[in-house]
Amino acid sequence: MIINQILGQAREESRLVLTEIEAKQVLGAAGINCTDTRLAADKAEALTLSEQIGYPVVLKVSSVDITHKSDAGGVKVNLADRAAVEKAYDEIMASCRRAVPAAVIEGVSVQPMARPGIEIIMGMIKDPSFGPVLMFGLGGIFVEVLQDVTFRIVPLQPGDAAAMIDEIKGKKLLEGFRGQEPVDTSSLVDMLLKLSAFVEKNPTIKEIDMNPVFAYREGALVVDARIILE
Amino acid sequence: MMDLFFKPRSVAVIGASRNPKKDGNIILQNIIDSDFSGDIYPVNPSAEEILGLKVYPNVKDIPGEVDLVVLIIPARFCVQAMEDCAAKGVKAVIIEAMGFAEVGPEGKALQDQIVKIARRSGIRVMGPNCTGIVSRDITTSFFPIKDVPRGDVVLIGQSGLLAAGMASDIVVNRTLNINKICSIGNKCDVNENDLLEYFGNDPDTAVISLYLEGVADGSRFVPIAREVAAKKPVLLLNGGRTEAGAQAAMSHTGSIASNQRIVEAALRQTGCIKIDDFTEIKDIAKVFSTQPVPGGNRVAIVTAAGSVGVVVSDLCAEHGLEMPRLSSPIVESLREVFPPNMEPANPIDLWYTIEQLGLVKTLEVTLAAPLQDPGIDAVVLILAGFDYTIPVLEQRTVQKITAKYGKPVIICMIVGYNDYKNRIMEELGQDLPVFTSLDSGVKALSKLCAYGMRKRQQI
The missing domain is CATH 3.30.1490.20 (ATP-grasp fold, A domain)
Structure with a gap:
């Protein structure tokens, strides 16, 4: 409900980019855990x-x-x-x-x-042939320098999401490297599957960045998000 | 529907020619030379009889039903010919002419007209700019070819090299147990998805190997390829990189995504096997076609030269294959033919034994041993083209041993005299995959093992 409302309003205003608050509300409504972000007018x-x-x-x-x-x-x-x-x-x-x-x-x-966690990037882009494609990778400098990311075509099956996480080169960083807390990969799988379902249901969305997502020992949290419409 | 292309009951060739050098003549001859037993109708307004067949001025003049039409006339005449086919009620057309989307906007406009007629009249079109089908049942290629095997491998490509050069290489030299070669050209209608689906359900097809220049309809490809790859190996070489999707992107995700990375993701996601070179289209297909699928990736190396064993070990590690120790009963059995001061190990070094016993007796022990080891899933056998190898060819030693154990064996042959190397290639290479580089052999085996391991996970 809230998803259609926000997307509809952006369209009415001829906007292609949602505000961070809108993006998080939309993702939140899709069951994706985002930081509680609210608008203050003054x-x-x-x-x-x-x-x-x-x-x-x-x-x-x-x-x-x-x-x-x-x-x-x-x-x-x-x-x-x-x-x-x-x-x-x-x-x-x-x-x-x-x-x-x-x-x-x-x-x-x-x-x-947000309490710092392992930085993850997730996103979506549309390929002219394959349609919506999800990206998963290590965020921060890892995505900037090494592009340690992996892709899957929407819709994802549960095994696909697990395979994405398993495929990145820096996988060790998710397993608790040098005293860092190991990451709850099941919550990342869950987030990818929810993102896939959300993207499938909303064909008017063109691109999504969830960057960074903080991954913790328990759970994961979208700290910043960007949604671009067709 | 696709049966109309591969198992038509009647076929018309529009553009049939009396001149044996012309494509329109060669196509007709190829159809006659195949096992095709239905009616063949040459179409040409200015001929009475070609290759002993009655000629019709127009496809519409043919008295009986026409299942398949092959169009081998210049591009500018193809639109009218499509109209004629529509009027005749034809449902399958292969357009072999060039001069369509591949040459520019004018050709693209012609192609669009063809597609429009096809959609309107329910005609499926293969091509244009292709050679259609090479098979025992029917061959529509304009390169002379006959005696196509009734094998279990299907090659699908968008390339003249594959359709002509590789087809004649494979068929004449009998290097691959081929069943069909399909050249789909510009893919204006029939594309890889249609063929994947068709051959996925075809009981005679065990291996599908594709060369594509871009995936035409990726969102349909993913579910079809996933289903087919779960049933039989699908190998895919994707040529050409298009960055179109990524350039306009506003997001971080979009700036990283490239078409090549997305195709690779789709291959992983669907369980297709990514290949990287034209030679692999047939060489890796041959491994899948001739060798049993292993349950794991534990490899033993059997070699006449220790140094080769060292390099193969490195390559195995690089390609994700393990080289475990041999189990102790197997080591015991090898000890019988090894010199007393030399401990049998993996790689299994044969040189001393060959000198003592000859290669036939050596292999009967040393190749059989790892194949009997429950801790070994596959074997890489290194042979060389020398005198001592010939009895192995004549007695079919390797074929006899490998047939017993149900585990894959690939052969690498990197040195020797040409006469002997050619014999190994021709005689042993008929039945088993023989590679002339260590890397290509080990890589091919790694693809087979990865496929086997994925299969086992699915169960």
Whole structure:
């Protein structure tokens, strides 16, 4: 329900890119575990939401006109108290107005500072012949430098998702390398299968990035997400 | 439906020619030379009789039903010929002419017209820009070819090299137990999915080997290939890289995905076997066609030269094959023919034994031993083209031993005199896969073992 509502609204506004909040709401409705991310229209609301969510929090500028939020100074992380949130809010607004003066800024998104985990990237792209294809890999520098990722064609069968995780070169990092916690691969399998089912049901979505996803000893969490429509 | 192509009851050749050098004559001759026993109708407005067959001015003038039409006329006449076929009620057409989508927009427009007529009239079209079918039942190629074996391997390709060069090589030299070779050209209608589905259900086909320049309809390919590959080995060489999908991408995912990576993913996902070279289309198909599928990847090496054993061991590791120790009863049985100061091991080094006993007696012990070892799934046998090898060929020693144990054996032969090497290739190579490089042999075996292990997981 909420999926159609959000996709419909974006179409009405002739937007091809969903905001981070929208993307997470859509994925959340598909059963994919995302950080609780909410929109604050002003500073007061940002403070109220931060209190509700619990410190430390992350503030990000929310504007469909600002694609590269970090570059515009629109992201502040690890905000530990009221004072930090107030200061971050002011800085984000000043910096973004300076960087993209024409941008319509609807406010800031507020989300809890996720506990660090093993960084994973998941995504979807459409191939002209094969249709929707899912990607899975190690995130962070591993995807940037080594492109240690693997692909499968939608729809995925349970064995396909497990095979994707098994296929990456850096698999050892998921098994608890040098004292790091081993990763709950079953929750990653589950996330891939839910993503596959979601993509199959929503043909108007063109591309998805879930980057990073934090993988833990138990469970996994989408920390940032991007959805692009046809 | 596809039976109309492979088992037609009647066939018309539009563009049949009296000139024995012309494609339209060779095709007719190929059909006559095959086991095809139905009616053959040459079509040509300016001839009465070709190769002893009555000629018709138009396909519409043929009195009986026409199951299959082969079009071998210039591209610009093909549209009208398709209309004639539609009027006649023909349901299967092979268009062999060039000059369609492969040459540019004008040709593409002609091809689009053909597809339109086909859809409208319920005609299935193979090609254009192809040679159609090479088989014992019917051959529509415009390269002279006859006596095609009734084997169990089907080759499917988008390539003249495969359809002509490789076809005659295989058929004349009897190097592969072929059943059919299909050249599907531009794939304007019939594509690899149709053929995979058809040969997947064909009891006479045990191995399917494909050369494609891009997968035409990937979203249909995945479920079909998954189903067929679960039943029989499907080998696929994908040539050509297209980056079209990735270029326009806005996401990080899109910037990494390339068509080649996606095709590779589809092969893994469906259980198809990825191959990397034209020679592998037939060489690896031969391994699958002649050798039993092993349950694992534990390999023993039997070699006349120790150094070769060392390199093969390295290659095995590289291709994901294990080389375990031989079990102790097997080591005991080898000790009987080994010198007292030399401990039998894997690789099994034969040199001393050959000098003492000759190669026939040596193999009867040393090749049989690892094949009897429950800890060994497959054997790589290294032979050389020298005098001492000839009795093994004459007595069919290797064939006799390997037939007993139900485990795959591949042979690598890298040195020797040409006369002997050729004999090994021709005589032993008829029945067993013989490779002239260690890497290609070990790689082929690794594909067979990987297939066997995947099969076992499915059960």
